[in-house]
Amino acid sequence: MSGAWGLPPLAIDLAAWFPRQDSQIAPESIYTFAVASAVKLLVVFTLYLVGVALLTLAERKVSAWIQDRRGPNRAGPFGLLQPVADGLKNLMKEEVRPANADKWLFIIAPMLAFIPAMLTWAVLPLAAPMPTPWGLISMSVASLPVGYLFMLAISSLGVYGMVLAGWSSNNKYALLGSLRSSAQMISYEIALGLSIIPILLLSGNVSLNAIIEQQDRMGWNVVSLTIAWFIFLIAAFAETNRLPFDLPEAEAELVAGYHTEYSGMKFSMFFIAEYANMATMSGLMAALYFGGWNIPFTTWDTDGPYTVLKSVATLLTFAAKTGVFLFLFMWVRWTLPRFRYDQLMTLGWGIMLPLALAYIMVIAAATLALDAIGISRGVPYSLCLLVLNLAIGAVLLSWGDKGKLLSPASARLGQVELARRRARSAAPSTLAMGAPNARTLAVAAYGDPEPMASVTDARRDADADVNTLVEETV
């Protein structure tokens, strides 16, 4: 056979390139590694894109249910083919490019938004390693030892897409949206990064695999680092530009924000990037705070030899955890209104950043103290931290989150100015009543039939709301 086909060298090489080995040890052959990586790349990319497409459907379904509607249900069973219809529509739509847009930046911006959103997913461990005849295949596309740092670096690149989109569109609304997005993402990236530092204190490693392994040992980080998770959650909402922090889009004020001028598939790429970011943040939250692919309350998945069944089960676990957070993203979006821009900045710099910094100090002190007492790093250790978290949370809820407004309008005025305006709003002048209504016009024209009542009404209003504020705009 070999002589007839002229292929024996290649056949021999193939067998040598992919040697069979112990399935519980990572493959030693570089060729096995390369092929496995390529396969993982294809599978993850495909699944990811399909998942993101389905997310757009899920978002519409969730929003419909929350608003007592039914949602898309015409294309395919339960509307499952709706993303296909949307994709086809976007592919066939005309690509409009504004006349004065910066051509190359305009074209490259959607890609710059799209690519980092997908890149982060490469380092997430999706499941327990899978044994194959050619060795143990790690279930992340690239199991970087610095996965967590890679994630931080890449996720901050996403803002370039938005800034360039807004700048190159040559549109004031798009520019305003991109300015907001850059300010917002820079502000909240700090809180995001700081909220993960306590995890490093517990795990002592920046590899995501190590963090998941640490959570298997000590219980989920959400138990021991609840406040950090909460900060991460809020920062994740801001980083993905989702409500209540969707100021870069702010369709009520900025038309559509940074992608105002985009149409067709370019717009679709921004859209996909938003959902890809959501999926990435949800996956990260699952990996960092909820044990990743670790199945809770059992050691079956981590002990003993790896099997394919374990890989599948842990993959489903990870998908379920990610799905919960994706649902949370949508649920919050269809519940909360948008923050005002100054409130967003106050929240980011004035509350989240100091809180995250203080929390790092507290956790560092607590770990030092617990280590000094001699509690081993395990479940009891986490429970001690949980008690600490509950105490901090109770204080924050009862004191920090009560009777305080984020950047209220009255805070921008001095006491003197505030008093002056209050006094003026109390005066029964027609000007102070805002837009002239029928009564004030009638009073101006014919005199006030009940002058005393009018004055006392105005005074009573002013007395009743002490913080009444008259804002002036020109």
Next chain:
Amino acid sequence: MTIRVKVLERPIDQVSYVRSTLSGLATTFKHMIDPHKVTMQYPEERWDLSPRWRGTHRMLTTEDGKAKCVACGLCPTVCPANCIKLVPGEDEQGNRYPLIFEIDEFRCIFCGYCQEVCPEEAIHLGRHYENAEFSREAFVYDLERLTAQTHPVSELWDPAFPKGE
């Protein structure tokens, strides 16, 4: 010009972000799992139209299939939108009939005066609302189309309340 806006004081003592967010989430979740949905599945389900619904016109016919219209000219006269075009004709027995009877449904304001004024109860508004066409010209309904309509006709007043007549 100075525009002054009165900003009312908030109940500051009750302000909370986390708790109100949670209660809002609870509200939306209740709606989400509520099986009652308000969307009507349109092509399968439809609204019951009121008997007084004033939609696109229909010309009633006699037993032998001819339009009841006697081309008296009252409806184009009364029509406030001037949307009825009528050219009367006369046969050998001296019976008047419409040579051309066209209603421009784009101009029509569906006031129902034509139905009200018609002595023969020939022209009627219809209880009908699915009027989509592919061209603007198709919205000028000629006599053939008006007689071919089969949808129920409008009752301009409530039969249960004859005084309204």
